[in-house]
Amino acid sequence: MNYTHINLYDYFYGLVKQIPEGYITTYGELAKALGDIRAARAVGYMLSINEDPDGIPCYKVVHTDRRMGKYALGVEEKARRLRKDGIIISNGMVENFNERFFSDFKTDYPLAKLQEEQEKIASMADFAGDRDEENYAAIDVSYEGRTGYGALVYYDSGEYMVKNLEMKVNFPYIPGYLGYRESPFIEKLSVNVDALLLIDANGLLHPRKCGLATFAGVVLGRATIGVAKSLLMGKIDDTGYVVYNNEKLGYAINKHTIVSPGNMISLESSIKKIKLLGKNKYPAILKMVHNETVAMRKRRLPS
DNA sequence: GCGACAG
DNA sequence: ATCTTGTCGC
Structure with missing residues (x-):
């Protein structure tokens, strides 16, 4: 799409x-x-x-x-x-x-138009069902000015594989519009990678139910899960769910591991998958891919 | 005046 | 996210 x-x-x-x-x-x-x-x-x-x-x-x-x-x-x-x-x-x-x-x-008013587009994309998202992939991959991007350093770490039967991508970005970070900044990285890095994609951001847990994980998932027709490091909106209730307008949109594995479904997966199944990856901690593969993007940036920025 | 504001 | 040119609401 x-x-x-x-x-x-x-x-x-x-x-x-x-x-x-x-x-x-x-x-x-x-x-x-x-x-x-x-x-x-x-x-x-x-x-x-x-x-x-x-x-x-x-x-x-x-x-x-x-x-x-x-x-x-x-x-x-x-x-x-x-x-x-x-x-x-x-x-x-x-x-x-x-x-x-x-x-x-x-x-x-371009951002107002993008909001409408996000609502349309969210309406096409699939927030139901389980996934049975064994393979998963994580994607993250680090920045220096308008240059983005993106990486994907792919896990397949005991082996990790890394892909890198350096690109100029045409969209700044604006809360609520991360999809427009980072989707190009996800699109290019995930080509020919047959795996469930873990995205360092929210999915359903978004003012228009269209966080980066959902945005990229729908646009690429891929299964994605969002794992954010901090809360964008809503409140964590006493059972761990993130509630917004009386709706359960996400789940806090801990204060710095907020799970929400991206596309082609339910909230419950997303929670199960992320819990399997690392007990009650931030998933190691997301940590790995983040370290990789930071290393890329520092390599290019001798100081 | 302080916190909220994905990355 | 980086290392700093914001605004609103409680």
């Missing part, structure tokens, strides 16, 4: 260029123009790694509470550039904020 492959970095930098001369906006307002306020931190991140500070005027972006915010070339330089545009700065705060606030972005 196909899904939207948007370059959110390019789209975002295009929005920043829309801020008119003499105006400022906020991290949050840019996030809303992208289609989701939850992207506010990603806005700051994308500005921070912007390679063209003269072409893309990130100094025009400030905090919602009027604080000036940070700048790669230093806050002094940010203040200098803002003052040159007629923005009044005192004590690190924007004084003429209301008069100079720009929010009229020309946008079609």
Whole structure:
């Protein structure tokens, strides 16, 4: 199945260029123009790694509470550039904020559209049944800026096999949209690997029931289980289930091992599988693949 | 004012 | 995830 492959970095930098001369906006307002306020931190991140500070005027972006915010070339330089545009700065705060606030972005709210797509993908997911594969594989990705270092560790009758993949990413980390960032890695790494896929993320346990494990599972037509290291949403009840809106969407093997079904498997069967892999601990194969991605990144980053 | 916010 | 350019809600 196909899904939207948007370059959110390019789209975002295009929005920043829309801020008119003499105006400022906020991290949050840019996030809303992208289609989701939850992207506010990603806005700051994308500005921070912007390679063209003269072409893309990130100094025009400030905090919602009027604080000036940070700048790669230093806050002094940010203040200098803002003052040159007629923005009044005192004590690190924007004084003429209301008069100079720009929010009229020309946008079609891409993240809002991706949310609709996630709902559609979730409706195609299969959260029922057992799996009888003996073989399983785990996938993870580590990052340095826009470069992702992905790995797959495949277990087959006593043997471990490793695959690696280095790729540029066009989508930042935004809570709730991990599928759009990491699915390309899962797609390429899992080719010709006949195994149940363990994904370092959630599946069903997601605001739109479309965490990375589900997203990639449906898109690739593969069986997946999500194993996250922390809670995205919901509460762990006294029997270990993660409950959200009175629905059991996941299960906490422990505080740092949160299981939820991805695709072609039930929650109960997912729990059984992960418990089999390592008693009540985080599965060793996920630890292995994570270590592998970190090693890849450090190899490429001699420090 | 502090926590929530997959990776 | 890395090593830091956020915002909202309790």
